[in-house]
Amino acid sequence: MILFHVPGFRGNQTSLNPVGPGAEHIEFEFALIFWITVIVYCIVLIALVVYVVRRRHSLNIMPEPIRTTPESDRRARHAVGAAMVVTVLLVFTMLIGSFVSGHALGKMNRQSAYTIDVYGHQWWWEVHYPNDEPDKTVVTANEIHVPMGVPLRIHGTSRDVIHSFWAPNVQGKRDLMPGYDTDVMMQIDQPGRWRGQCAEYCGEQHAHMSFYMVAEPAQQFQQWLAQQAAASVSPSSPQVTRGQQVFLxxxxxxxxxxxxxxAGSRVGPDLTHLASRSTIAAGVLPNTIGNLGGWILNAQSIKPGCRMPPNHMTGTELQDLLAYLETLK
Ligand code: HEC
Ligand SMILES: [Cu+2]
Structure with missing residues (x-):
């Protein structure tokens, strides 16, 4: 829909700038309802103004009793009947629009779709790229790289409370429930970083539970995937070796x-390729060495209530640890 493609609606977190068929249908549906209601609203207001202007002389005096004739009765009946017919037609137009959108979304090809598993956590997103060879399964967090122009099947659930997965430029919301698996089809046709956010209140840090869908050309995506599938790099300098020891x-x-x-626990994000992510803590901070240091010493001061406790270590230990984490490309 071009109706809303005006500057100002170009953001990377708005359903008015759709970048795939899912959001396009939703925007169409929105535009349909929006313009129908705007036009009806204007017609009603104009009718009201015309009526008031015509009858303004009678405002100074006591209202006359309404006198009807069989002729005026008939006209009123016809007018009301016609308005009712038009209303029903308009409501049906919106209903049909909604069916058409729903049908088109349901038709997206599941068989050829690329599957990605998303698990909601308080307050971050765990992301798996399943592979038939288990040791090639990629696990990452909060930044979901996807191939462009390919149907995606996002398979989701929650590890704790109800969350809702929503990247408005891409597709509508989908609730992720604990103990219940859900599937949502989507596709991204434009390269870019499309921001999404948890859309179901899930506790203290709900507002800091964002993610990015990073759409890339297929080849670039495959490179990313291959690099993510590799194990972490081994330390190559004494400081980095010490840093790994601090971690372990x-x-x-x-x-x-x-x-x-x-290290093989799954309470928090997989850090194997931490340095390849551009943000940490579900989009809260840019992934810089300073932010990492602050986060590790006291994540609670940055994201109060989050599931990572403060950590005590000496300055040297922290320096070594950060040097190590920076190598995890
Ligand atoms: C009790 C569990 C726990 C411990 C112990 C813990 N973390 Fe975490 N960590 C988490 C959780 C949970 C998150 C996600 C927090 C969020 O975004 O809400 C996290 C997030 C992080 C992140 C950000 C990752 C990202 O991609 O957003 C880094 C880096 C990190 N932890 C490093 C460390 C280091 C280094 C240590 C040890 C000094 C440590 N953590 C100890 C649970 C823990
Ligand atoms: Cu939430």
Whole structure:
């Protein structure tokens, strides 16, 4: 729909700038209802103004009793009848529009679709790219790279409370419920970083539970996937080796995975390729060394209530740990 494609509606988190068939149908449906109601509203207002202007002389005096004739009765009946017919027709137009959109969305090809698993957590998104060879399964968080122009099947559920997966430029909302699996089809036809957000109140940090859908040309996506499937790089300098030791000897291992090391817990995000992400903590902070340091020492001061406790370590330990994490491309 071009009706809303005006500057100002070009954002990366708005359903008025659809970048795939899902959001396009939703925008069409929205535009249909919007313009029908705007036109009806204007007609009603104009009728009201015309009536008031015509009868303005009678406003100074006591209203006359309404006198009807069989002729005026008949005209009134016809007018009301016609308005009713038009109303029903308009409501049906909207209903049919909604059926057409729903049908088109349901028709997206599930068989040829690329499947990605999304798990909602308080307050971040765990993302899996399943592979027939289990050791090639990719696990990441909050930044969902996808191939452009390909039907995607997002298979979702929740690890705790109800969340809702919503990237407005791409597709409508889908609730993720604990103990219940759901599927939603989508496709992205424009390259870019399309921002999404949890759309179902899920606790203290609900507002800080965003994600990005990063749409890339197929080849670039495959490169990304291959790089993500690899185990973490082994330390190549004494400082980085010490940093890995800091990680493995602190509580981090109880909650995080770094593939290729003994750390294999799934309470928090997989950190195997942490340095390849551009944000941390579900979009709260850019992934810079300073932000990482602050986050590790006291995540609670950045995202109060989040499931990562403060960590105590010396300055040198932190420097070494950060040097290590920065190598996890
Ligand atoms: C009790 C579990 C727990 C421990 C211990 C823990 N973390 Fe976390 N960590 C989490 C959770 C949960 C998150 C996600 C928080 C959020 O975004 O709401 C997280 C997020 C992170 C992130 C951001 C990842 C991303 O992609 O957003 C980094 C980096 C991180 N932790 C590093 C560490 C390091 C280093 C240690 C040890 C010094 C550590 N964590 C200890 C649970 C833990
Ligand atoms: Cu939420």
């Amino acid at each position: 000897s602190h509580a981090c291992v109880m909650c995080h995975t770094i593939r290729g090391t003994p």
